[in-house]
Amino acid sequence: MTAQEAFNQLDPKKWAETSVVEKLHLLEEVQNNLKKYADDLGTSDQKMKNTIMGEDIYTHAESVFATAVPLAGNVSACIQLYESIAKGEMPKPLNITKVNDDTYDVHVFPMDAKDKVLSGTQSGHLRVKGTPKQVNPLEKPAGVTAILGAGNYSSSLEMVKALFYDNKAVIHKPHHLNEETDAIWEKIFQPIIEFGALRFVSADQGRELTTIDGLAAIYFTGGTGTAKAIMGNTNTPMVAECGGNNPCIIVPGDRPWTKKEMEHQANQIATVAKLNGGAVCGRPQTLVTSRHWEQRNEFLNALRKALSEDTPAAGAYYPGTDKAEEGFKKAYPNAEILKPENGRFKHANFMLITDCEEDSYATQNEAFCQIMDEVALDVPANAKDFLPKATAFCNDKLLGSLGCMLLIDEDTKKAHQKELDTAVNNLKYGGIAVNTIPVFVFLSPYLTWGGNEQGKEMVSGSGNFGNLLGFENIEKSIVYDKFVAPGHMLRTNQKAFDHLAKNMATYSMEPTWRNLTKMAGTAIIDSLRKKDF
Numbered sequence: 001m002t003a004q005e006a007f008n009q010l011d012p013k014k015w016a017e018t019s020v021v022e023k024l025h026l027l028e029e030v031q032n033n034l035k036k037y038a039d040d041l042g043t044s045d046q047k048m049k050n051t052i053m054g055e056d057i058y059t060h061a062e063s064v065f066a067t068a069v070p071l072a073g074n075v076s077a078c079i080q081l082y083e084s085i086a087k088g089e090m091p092k093p094l095n096i097t098k099v100n101d102d103t104y105d106v107h108v109f110p111m112d113a114k115d116k117v118l119s120g121t122q123s124g125h126l127r128v129k130g131t132p133k134q135v136n137p138l139e140k141p142a143g144v145t146a147i148l149g150a151g152n153y154s155s156s157l158e159m160v161k162a163l164f165y166d167n168k169a170v171i172h173k174p175h176h177l178n179e180e181t182d183a184i185w186e187k188i189f190q191p192i193i194e195f196g197a198l199r200f201v202s203a204d205q206g207r208e209l210t211t212i213d214g215l216a217a218i219y220f221t222g223g224t225g226t227a228k229a230i231m232g233n234t235n236t237p238m239v240a241e242c243g244g245n246n247p248c249i250i251v252p253g254d255r256p257w258t259k260k261e262m263e264h265q266a267n268q269i270a271t272v273a274k275l276n277g278g279a280v281c282g283r284p285q286t287l288v289t290s291r292h293w294e295q296r297n298e299f300l301n302a303l304r305k306a307l308s309e310d311t312p313a314a315g316a317y318y319p320g321t322d323k324a325e326e327g328f329k330k331a332y333p334n335a336e337i338l339k340p341e342n343g344r345f346k347h348a349n350f351m352l353i354t355d356c357e358e359d360s361y362a363t364q365n366e367a368f369c370q371i372m373d374e375v376a377l378d379v380p381a382n383a384k385d386f387l388p389k390a391t392a393f394c395n396d397k398l399l400g401s402l403g404c405m406l407l408i409d410e411d412t413k414k415a416h417q418k419e420l421d422t423a424v425n426n427l428k429y430g431g432i433a434v435n436t437i438p439v440f441v442f443l444s445p446y447l448t449w450g451g452n453e454q455g456k457e458m459v460s461g462s463g464n465f466g467n468l469l470g471f472e473n474i475e476k477s478i479v480y481d482k483f484v485a486p487g488h489m490l491r492t493n494q495k496a497f498d499h500l501a502k503n504m505a506t507y508s509m510e511p512t513w514r515n516l517t518k519m520a521g522t523a524i525i526d527s528l529r530k531k532d533f
Contacts, residue, residue, distance in 0.1 A: 003171060003209035006199035007144060012169040012216075015197040016142035023164065024082045029191040031075050034068060035509045037184050041067040044181040045154055049277075049317045053347045057315035059494070065501035066276065067155045067181065070443055072508035074160045077445035077468050080111070081137075082164070090134050091469055093126075099425065104128045105478075108446040108469055114516055118507075120487035122436060124447050125478045126471055135470040140167040143216025146209045146236075149182070150221035151175035152279040152318055152368075156185065158219045159198070161465055168216055169197045175222075176203040177319075210234055221281075224459055231462075239463035241281060241450050244400015245366050246429075246438060248284035249390045251408040252293040252381035254415055262295070262302045263310075264484050265407055269372075270306035271491040272405075272437040274314035274340075274350070277321070278370040282403035282431065282438035282449075285367055286356075288390050291376035300354055300374065304338060307372075312494045312533040313340040313348035314370065321369040325351065328371050331361035341533055364399050383408070383416035387423045395428045400460040401452045403438030404429040409483045424478060428452050430464060436481035437489060447477035494533050496526035 001009075042064030049058045084091045095107040109124030110116045145162040147170055154174070162168045174182035182200060192198040201209060210218055210230050218238040220227055227240040248269060257265070272283055287303075289296050316325075328351060329335065338350040353373040356362040362373035379389040394404060404427050406420075413420055424432055430452040431441035442449045445468040451460030452475065467474060481487065491497045503519035 001199070001201060003146075003173070003201050003205040003212060006171045006201050007212050007214070009196070009199060010144055010169040010171070011196040012142040012144050015163075015169045015195070016140070016167050018195075020082050020086045020138060024079065024086065026191050026195060027075055027079050027082065027164070030189060031072070031079070031509065033188040033190065034072055034075065037188050038064055038068040038505060038509060040184050041154070041181060044184060048177060048180065049315060052317040053315050055315060055345050055347055057313060057345055057348065059498055061498035061501040064505045066153055068505050069508045070153070070155045070157050071160060072505070073443060074157050074445045076508065076511050078160060078164045081468055085136065085138065090136055093132075093469065096132055099127070102130060103425075103475070104132050106132050106471060109444055111446070114511060114513065117516060117520070121482045121485045122440065122487055123480050124441075124444050125480070126447065126467070127475045127478060128471055129473040129475055133472050135472060137165055137167050137470060141216075142167070142169075144169045144171065144214065145217045145219055146212065146215050147172045147219040148206060148209070148222065149174045149178060151177045152276060152281070154178035154181035154185075158221070158465060159185075159189065162217075162219060163192065163197060165466075165468060165470070166217075171199050171201060171209060173201050173205050173209050174203050179203050207233075210236070219465070224461075227461065228458065237463075239450065239465060240458075240461040241402070241465065242400075242459065242461040243281040243366055243368060244402045244451070244460040245285045245363060245398045246282060246400070246403045246405065247286045247288050247394045247398055248405040248407065249288045249387075249394065250293075250299065251383050251390075251406065251412060252290045252295075252386055253409045254382070254412045255409070257295055257299075257409060261409065261484055262299060263306070264488070264490070266299070266302035266306035267310055267490045267492055268437065268488050269303060270311045271489050272439060273307070273372050274311060274370060274491070275439065277314050277316040277318060277347070279316075279318035279321075279368055280439065282442050284403075284405045284438070285372055286363060286398060287372065287374040288393060289374060289376045290381040290386050291378050293381040296376065304336070304352065307350050307352065308338040308340055310531070311340065311491050313345045315345060315347045316369045317347065318369065324367050324369050325371065327365065328353065328361070328367065332356075358393060358397050363397050366399055383412055383419050387416070387419045391423045391426050395426070401429050401456075402450070402460040403431040403433065403441065405433045405436075405438055407435060407483070413483070430460065430476055432476060432478045434478070434480045435483050435485070436479055436487075439489075440479050441477050444477075444479070447479070448474050449477070452476055493526065493529040493531060496523075496529050499523075499526055
């Protein structure tokens, strides 16, 4: 059907006025359908990526994880939200702390006992301007939201967020890469389609969809140029997430990092840098170090080893990767080309560029593939001097404002908590991950995902997605973790990663203590496995 036909068939007023009990029932039906079709989602996603490359790099387990887990987590969280509303109240945050005269830190995660086990030492916070205020989703006005799905993942979380966070009926258009997977999502969301609150249209309906009169909002994930073109052709408010060049700030320690800590951090960075062949909006691209850090070369060598030897190959399948690689190779002809798994796969090479200038091609371009660069700031190797300079560099020199990763050892953090807090306050990024990866900000239903560019030309987008608890005036989302934590994502054994992906999918779709215990037990056993690639 055409986008206009889809719009005409929806009944947003009926959806907005639907009772909390009936919406709970629909959520549970979607959850059951997701369990039924999760394997099909994985098969479709895996086939799409491997077919483009002509190589079998992506496994079925990781494709199920990539498609089913993000949406399943949001559905489960929505069920908890609506169960609370059915009892007569919005869920309350864990704590609210005043940061300064007009800013508050709202602690929203982990919310319950299972979340605490799952997240380990993680904690999630919303930074809110003004006195924190929650809005019940059922009190939001009726309307229709048009969603243009992303190309780099085929799990459209935005459908759940528009339907159940914002109380809107939805028209969903997939990226052309994910049309086959979208047909499976249509089966999963059939109960809401039959109810009259959701329609799917084909990938060629983008222009028609975004120019329909009467839309309440447009949700878009993709390139900045496309986002600006859409905004230029409509007066409809748009929430857009467009990526950027995300930093990983390496804070020089008051004491040397141990060999174990060095390997742990190198593997954590390598794991996230390779996710989905580098086609992840929140992946760190630019490493920010101190030129005078005595362990800088040791760290870079550990990272080289992690990228080439200690983490398995990942495939760069996303359209445009060849042009991105060509641009970086032209700008940096002496860049290192690392070959994971001894060069077994032709689409798995990783480019590492060290000692880049602050104002350079590397800092002003997003790679969105398996490329990482390093900028060594000429600043003393101590947190007091380094953090302000690193903050200013990230805010003023790097392209975009989406996600920032910051690594600081526990002893240095304890001694320089004030400097760390100031950096977190001043970093103009929509998602900040201290001692963990920005991807966890994106995956959390309780947090927000989007740029932080008030008063600037749009690069990383406008507005944000997420915010299950309905807080207003959110500036950024922050996740904190320990420097070395069991919940860190370390892909150092392929079988272990596949087990984790499979068990995480099972738990996300059916969040029981039994499934959580199984996942935790398997993870403990798998942590003893040695390299298998």
